[in-house]
Amino acid sequence: GEDVEQSLFLSVREGDSSVINCTYTDSSSTYLYWYKQEPGAGLQLLTYIFSNMDMKQDQRLTVLLNKKDKHLSLRIADTQTGDSAIYFCAEIPNYGQNFVFGPGTRLSVLP
Amino acid sequence: GAGVSQSPSNKVTEKGKDVELRCDPISGHTALYWYRQSLGQGLEFLIYFQGNSAPDKSGLPSDRFSAERTGGSVSTLTIQRTQQEDSAVYLCASSLGFGAGGTFGSGTRLTVV
Numbered sequence: 001g002e003d004v005e006q007s008l009f010l011s012v013r014e015g016d017s018s019v020i021n022c023t024y025t026d027s028s029s030t031y032l033y034w035y036k037q038e039p040g041a042g043l044q045l046l047t048y049i050f051s052n053m054d055m056k057q058d059q060r061l062t063v064l065l066n067k068k069d070k071h072l073s074l075r076i077a078d079t080q081t082g083d084s085a086i087y088f089c090a091e092i093p094n095y096g097q098n099f100v101f102g103p104g105t106r107l108s109v110l111p
Numbered sequence: 112g113a114g115v116s117q118s119p120s121n122k123v124t125e126k127g128k129d130v131e132l133r134c135d136p137i138s139g140h141t142a143l144y145w146y147r148q149s150l151g152q153g154l155e156f157l158i159y160f161q162g163n164s165a166p167d168k169s170g171l172p173s174d175r176f177s178a179e180r181t182g183g184s185v186s187t188l189t190i191q192r193t194q195q196e197d198s199a200v201y202l203c204a205s206s207l208g209f210g211a212g213g214t215f216g217s218g219t220r221l222t223v224v
Binding site: 033035040041042043044045048071088097098099100101102103104 | 119123128142144146152153154156159161166167170202204212213214215218
């Protein structure tokens, strides 16, 4: 079956780096995504990575993909209080067309 | 429009009543998704449209739930005879197609009392 897993909570100090981890089950997933949800808002697509890539960098965001271990991570450099939110990892399994989301990681940034 | 628009943003209804939730996707986006987010829960997939057809209805939790999409654009999610367990935030997303990241609306918060 499909199951995307994430740790539920992460706290970091402002200015530090945050690393949010995710494991997924469908090794044939072609696309993997990171979404951010701020309180009372919908989901905002932060970045995505194709399965044939190992790394993608976009300003303060770095995505690392380990296909062998089915592990995806999101690193946020110089974390700011505005980064406090819930971060969802998602995949589109090869057999389906819908996004399968992890439970979300609540990132708290402490001053 | 510039983004995915959902209406109403909040809906309080009495148990047993029917409700309709509306989603206006980004113009030109052929794929449309409905998800449900309950308090303390993750995102539960409900239904996916490609154009006007729904190749995947596997997530609809019961036959009280139905959805349609007309003109390849606006979609409505209808919940008949609402129950308290239907209370959740219903999120709609659209995308250009398979693989493209979805753009989500702000959701409709449904409260069944």
